[in-house]
Amino acid sequence: METAIAFIIIFGSIVFFHELGHFIFAKRAGIMVREFAIGMGPKIYGMTKGETMYTIRLLPIGGYVRMAGEDLDSVELQPGYRLGIHLNVNDEIDQIVLNQNKQFPDMLFLEVEKSDLSKEMYIEGYDEEEKLVRYKVARNAVLNENGKETFIAPFDRQFGSKTVGQRSMTIFAGPLFNFVLSFFIFLLIGLLQGVPTYEPVITTVVADSPAAQAGMKDGDLVTKINGNSISTWEELSEEIKLSPNEKMNFTVNRNGQLIEIPMTPKEVTSGKEKVGQIGVQYVSPLEKNPIKAVAFGAEQTYEWTKRIFTLLGTLVSGNFSIDDLSGPVGIYKATEEVAQSGVYNLMHWAAILSINLGIMNLLPLPALDGGRLLFFLFEAIRGKPVDKQKEGMVHFVGIMLLMVLMVVVTWNDIQRFFF
Template identity: 40%
Template sequence: MITTIIVFIIVFGIIVISHEFGHYYMAKKSGIMVREFSVGMGPKLVYYRKNNTTFTLRLLPLGGYVRMAGDADEDDEIKPGTPVSVQIGSDNKITSINTSNKHQLFNGIPVTVVKADLVDKLFIDGYENGDESELKHYVVDHDATIVENDGTEVQIAPRDVQFQSAKLPNRMLTNVAGVFNNFILAIIVYTILAFVQGGVAMTNNQVTVLPSNSVARDAGIKSGDKILSVDGTKTPDWNTLAMELQAKPDKKINVKVDRNSQQKTFTFKTKSQKSNGKKVGLIGISQGIDRSFTGKLFGGVTTTLSTAKTLLAALWSMVTGHFSLNDLGGPVAIFATTSQATKFGVDGVLRFLAFLSLNLAIINLIPIPGLDGGKLLLNIIEAIRKKPVSEQTETVITLIGFGFLMLLMILVTWNDISRYFLH
């Protein structure tokens, strides 16, 4: 259990950091201020500030986020009557504003705010030290910081460095940069795996017959054979072949193979096993292995493309066919799968890391508000309309999408608990 927890945190941490770093890097390149880069969710444990960004480690290792200036859910407005303390720099401009009771500014001047603007005009009007006989006007430095209620110090968000102030192409690239990084991470890990394993699985329809418990071997199929079709359905690659076989548990099938340019047909019954709560067919074969240096070097790309094709096909079948919660998995399912992956050592963990990174990339591209794909869709609508969707409309759409995702997450999590621990 301890090993599983450690591996889960490491794997999830690598994927989250890779994804969020994509957003962070592209935002910085686009002139968008990144106020916070958080690993984890919930209460903060520690934070560190560098280059106008606060890097935060939070308690729950279930995700992370990059908080950019101008995010729709941000509220930096300091309401009239709010007591704050401010720090004044050598040029008589405010360099830091403290709104938290948990954090004290060194040499902070107590001020009761009457009016403030931290976006456009950058000022605070208020009463110093409770003296209401004189209203003081303070100019706020463009690069000033604000200490929020939970004690986290972040940069203020002037208009010129906000997300919406960046050019549309830069905003689109920023929105998809996390997905791009997850694809790159999958390629790198699959390439490492190819060298660790001494080869890479071929994506064509050439198979290796397992030495035991193989109905394919018993029927006469041999390693090196290429399976051309299953029950008349052509199987030009491993993904198509695997899906055809998995869809036929405990069924009699006709398999046509190519052996040394000669075609043969075999008829036999598949076996079955449980996978994610449902029966899948299998015949005791595995993918052929390419052990050449070139095969290993480019194995990360070929495996990533092949796996992505399988995931997209599965996603499409969920949309067009019978949808089941068993087709989805949340943190509980990921934890359970981590436990299985650790049993296969480094190979299993690397394979799981690459698959999960690729899975996250594809899911994030779905055009649902709240996901990167939903944000990209709004960007495309803006490009077509020649003007952005109103802030109010975008907020409503995002809240609806977020609500849908939360409801789906609750249902998936409960289904995972029932599937893995109650049955």
């Protein structure tokens, strides 16, 4: 149960921030957002506020922000439609009813002759006296069809009406917010737990090791090796690795007293290399410093971004197989293991997942944010957009391929963890 709650909170937060990025920049560009959804598939909860419906859906495999003018969003009234209309104080249509079940005071009825609910914003048709009339449609008009209400979206409120830059930023903002979320999680870890100082302090001396035999103690702070100053654990570790079977002189600070400790690292095999080892373990001391916590957040976000890109490089080069990939089931099992090691490790895991989602969405593949940005790049270069039907077909094929990949990866996870 605890794992399920942790998974829902982590995955839900990551998806929420991703979609929040799309949502905020869509609003900034003046685009009407019809739905803000967490999850996919059937709706289990919904709430409408203003012109946007906020929903939670059954399948925890993502989310979306549905913007006016995308895909099949356009509202069209075909000639011959019989509909009811309501006029506001300016004699503009503010309600359009496509069924007879809902009535308004002073409702008028029209048989549509022609209309434009996007640019010119009008409906022309025959009233009950067979007289041809024309009414202007209000910018905030609502269409009611079989009990479902939809705001009419003037063309300047639609996604496609915006500049390439505005559309690109709206799409890019999703992955961007994943990196922002990661930064704030790492920042929070630094503020609450502390920032590693990476000081070369010996945490544990292993019994019967060269360090133990030479007299090194837990808590010794190494200040010099062979007379050369040492300030970080990385420097200490590198010096030892490069000196197998070579006598070294360590200067350590033990309770304020400087002590000289000579020892010879033993030679061990690490991969294809011979390296030195003295037999000590290390856990970096932590320091609570707000300024360093900010730097820690930025540094960790950058380092994990670099690592994930490196991993993607191995996938492209063929050194990584599809069996090594994990889907929601694999992420759930990993979350279960991480949750057992404490809340800070769980926060660290959430930050890594957020970076991973941001990077994966930026890949130039159809149906992903990166694929859409690629089409915007083509539009900027060509000076005109790619044909909508062709782009839609590419994205549709991409979605199908991604769904197949999701099924394969999920099946691999099920076999790996349950059989």
